Amino acid sequence: xxxxxxxxxxxAAFLIAMFGRKSKLFCHLTSIxxxxxxxxxxxYALYLVNKSGVIVYNIGGWIPPLGICLVLDGFSAxxxxxxxxxxxxxxxxxxxxxxxxxxxxxxYCLFMCMITGMNGVILAGDIFNLFVCLEIASVASxxxxxxxxxxxxxxxxxxxxxxxxxAASFILLGIGLLYAYTSTLNMADISLxxxxxxxxxxxxxxxxxxxxxxxxxxxxxxFHGWLPDAHSSAPAAVSAMLSGVxxxxxxxxxxxxxxxxxxxxxxxxxxxxxxxxxxxILVGAILAIGQWDLKRLLAYSSISQIGYVILSLSLATPLxxxxxxxxxxxxxxxxxxxxxxxxxxxxxxxxxNLKEMGGLxxxxxxxxxxxxxxxxxxxxxxxxxxxxSKLLIIIACVQANRxxxxxxxxxxxxxxxxxxxxxxxxxxxxxxxxxxxKIKEVPVSMRLAMIVLAVLCLLGxxxxxxxxxxxxxxxxxxVLLLGTNYAFTVLGGVL
Amino acid sequence: MVDSNKKEEIGMSFMVKTVTRLTAVVIxxxxxxxVLHGHISPGGGFxxxxxxxxxxxxxxxxxxKDIALRKLSEAKAAVLESVGGLLFLTIxxxxxxxxxxxxxxxxxxxxPFTLFSAGTIPFYNIAIAIKVxxxxxxxxxxLVILKRAKKEE
Numbered sequence: 001x002x003x004x005x006x007x008x009x010x011x012a013a014f015l016i017a018m019f020g021r022k023s024k025l026f027c028h029l030t031s032i033x034x035x036x037x038x039x040x041x042x043x044y045a046l047y048l049v050n051k052s053g054v055i056v057y058n059i060g061g062w063i064p065p066l067g068i069c070l071v072l073d074g075f076s077a078x079x080x081x082x083x084x085x086x087x088x089x090x091x092x093x094x095x096x097x098x099x100x101x102x103x104x105x106x107x108y109c110l111f112m113c114m115i116t117g118m119n120g121v122i123l124a125g126d127i128f129n130l131f132v133c134l135e136i137a138s139v140a141s142x143x144x145x146x147x148x149x150x151x152x153x154x155x156x157x158x159x160x161x162x163x164x165x166x167a168a169s170f171i172l173l174g175i176g177l178l179y180a181y182t183s184t185l186n187m188a189d190i191s192l193x194x195x196x197x198x199x200x201x202x203x204x205x206x207x208x209x210x211x212x213x214x215x216x217x218x219x220x221x222x223f224h225g226w227l228p229d230a231h232s233s234a235p236a237a238v239s240a241m242l243s244g245v246x247x248x249x250x251x252x253x254x255x256x257x258x259x260x261x262x263x264x265x266x267x268x269x270x271x272x273x274x275x276x277x278x279x280x281i282l283v284g285a286i287l288a289i290g291q292w293d294l295k296r297l298l299a300y301s302s303i304s305q306i307g308y309v310i311l312s313l314s315l316a317t318p319l320x321x322x323x324x325x326x327x328x329x330x331x332x333x334x335x336x337x338x339x340x341x342x343x344x345x346x347x348x349x350x351x352x353n354l355k356e357m358g359g360l361x362x363x364x365x366x367x368x369x370x371x372x373x374x375x376x377x378x379x380x381x382x383x384x385x386x387x388x389s390k391l392l393i394i395i396a397c398v399q400a401n402r403x404x405x406x407x408x409x410x411x412x413x414x415x416x417x418x419x420x421x422x423x424x425x426x427x428x429x430x431x432x433x434x435x436x437x438k439i440k441e442v443p444v445s446m447r448l449a450m451i452v453l454a455v456l457c458l459l460g461x462x463x464x465x466x467x468x469x470x471x472x473x474x475x476x477x478x479v480l481l482l483g484t485n486y487a488f489t490v491l492g493g494v495l
Numbered sequence: 496m497v498d499s500n501k502k503e504e505i506g507m508s509f510m511v512k513t514v515t516r517l518t519a520v521v522i523x524x525x526x527x528x529x530v531l532h533g534h535i536s537p538g539g540g541f542x543x544x545x546x547x548x549x550x551x552x553x554x555x556x557x558x559x560k561d562i563a564l565r566k567l568s569e570a571k572a573a574v575l576e577s578v579g580g581l582l583f584l585t586i587x588x589x590x591x592x593x594x595x596x597x598x599x600x601x602x603x604x605x606x607p608f609t610l611f612s613a614g615t616i617p618f619y620n621i622a623i624a625i626k627v628x629x630x631x632x633x634x635x636x637x638l639v640i641l642k643r644a645k646k647e648e
Binding site for chain 1: 573576584595596
């Protein structure tokens with residue numbers, strides 16, 4: 001069943017490349033059907049994990065340390081659900097939004113390639129396939145960032161390619177050293193070999209390489225240079241994917257999987273991650289305040305929110321991990337929604353500069369209301385989803401006796417509230433710019449996508465009901481808490 | 496004689512054209528040989544595909560863009576590339592017949608070290624070769640077209 005995640009997305013990509021040029025309908029149908037079926041499959045995967053625990057699929061029938069295997073555990077199932085849900089929503093949104101670009105079928109082809117890569121990263125059971133899938137997703141995203149082919153987009157894409165390639169070479173170097181040291185590429189087997197040989201300077205060097213490499217992919221602060229450019233110049237549907245899932249799957253998922261499940265929890269690494277997270281929160285939030293380009297502001301805000309996730313995960317307490325993963329889910333919902341809103345505004349008005357807008361609430365009520373919900377949610381106002389996850393993160397910090405980190409989290413939240421209030425005030429209230437007198441609300445498919453995400457923002461708190469929590473988040477948390485026991489669960493049948 | 500030839504004076508000199516006429520087919524055949532023997536000798540789908548693409552590239556360098564594109568147009572190349580990818584995926588999915596994705600599902604794999612001795616692997620090689628050959632050729636076409644567009648500006 002696990003290979004279906006590859007087969008469906010890859011086949012959709014090739015079919016669209018083949019027939020999409022002739023018929024737009026085919027292209028729409030294939031992409032919607034493919035993303036919908038991936039979403040349903042990931043729901044089924046979550047059900048399977050809850051029912052029967054870890055699932056290992058041996059490709060070609062070769063047993064794990066020898067052959068390639070795919071692993072589905074609680075954490076993978078959780079990430080798969082987040083990824084495929086957001087990609088389904090974005091595919092619906094793109095139906096209308098991408099109309100203004102020529103060669104729409106190329107967008108869908110690259111989009112499906114990106115989804116293939118990300119599904120691969122999540123399911124990969126060996127570290128080299130993780131790298132290959134990471135590159136598939138990255139290369140597709142480079143092309144998607146450059147999709148508009150204007151000077152600004154090409155510059156952003158070039159910057160992204162250079163930084164992405166440096167990150168990839170760090171990761172590859174790390175994998176090479178790890179392979180030389182442990183003589184295996186299977187993640188579970190590496191974990192056993194390290195447990196056997198002990199934690200020494202080689203592993204420390206590899207850890208540094210991985211933090212730099214995956215840190216760049218997830219845009220933690222010293223490595224964040226590519227993100228504001230890439231996210232602000234890509235088409236909005238792509239920015240929503242990049243910010244909503246790509247940086248989480250390529251960056252956070254791989255980082256956490258490697259440091260929690262393969263290397264084992266280590267205080268030095270956790271300290272480094274906590275500091276990086278704290279810096280990201282503050283720097284991202286402070287840089288966001290001064291922005292007058294809507295998408296650039298959202299991009300800086302992504303850096304800040306990723307800081308929260310990393311900070312919370314680096315506490316390595318049950319509550320910290322729960323808070324981090326919950327915030328990861330919430331962030332992917334409301335940040336995608338905000339990027340879709342920005343796309344809707346750009347679609348209607350044709351501009352992104354905050355200074356030229358104002359009074360759009362009457363013209364675009366749905367965009368205004370959904371964006372209001374997302375803004376409140378990301379700033380952590382009580383009934384919305386963002387509040388619960390931020391609350392959990394702050395409580396976890398206090399519980400772990402890290403009052404300083406808790407204060408930073410609170411401060412970051414207040415700054416977030418400040419700049420989203422600015423966005424709301426400047427775009428939707430005040431006087432209408434006479435140039436925008438004739439604009440209309442966006443088409444149905446874009447409205448539908450935004451409404452679904454807004455409802456999820458409202459209902460985010462529901463995930464706190466114990467039954468749903470046990471089903472949805474607990475398996476993921478317990479995988480990370482198990483740490484290096486991951487090896488035994490994966491190789492269980494073989495050893 | 497010279498005047499009548501002037502119209503066809505596209506591409507490189509007469510000598511290069513003659514040598515290309517002789518070698519292009521040989522290079523193509525060599526590429527196909529490398530692909531088909533991928534499982535028993537060095538090389539395989541990728542290397543063979545590269546050589547096949549090079550034979551087309553040679554034709555394009557010697558005779559000019561239009562003649563090479565008459566043999567394999569851009570649209571055809573784009574479709575063929577997807578065909579290569581889909582072919583690989585289909586063979587891999589056919590592995591479900593043997594119980595697993597990507598499994599080598601032929602019951603009898605033949606005598607070792609002969610041409611038909613590896614089950615599905617030659618088919619994978621062919622799929623990869625199509626994809627690589629067409630992919631490389633299209634990259635070359637794009638570079639040529641891009642340069643032309645710049646010149647016209």
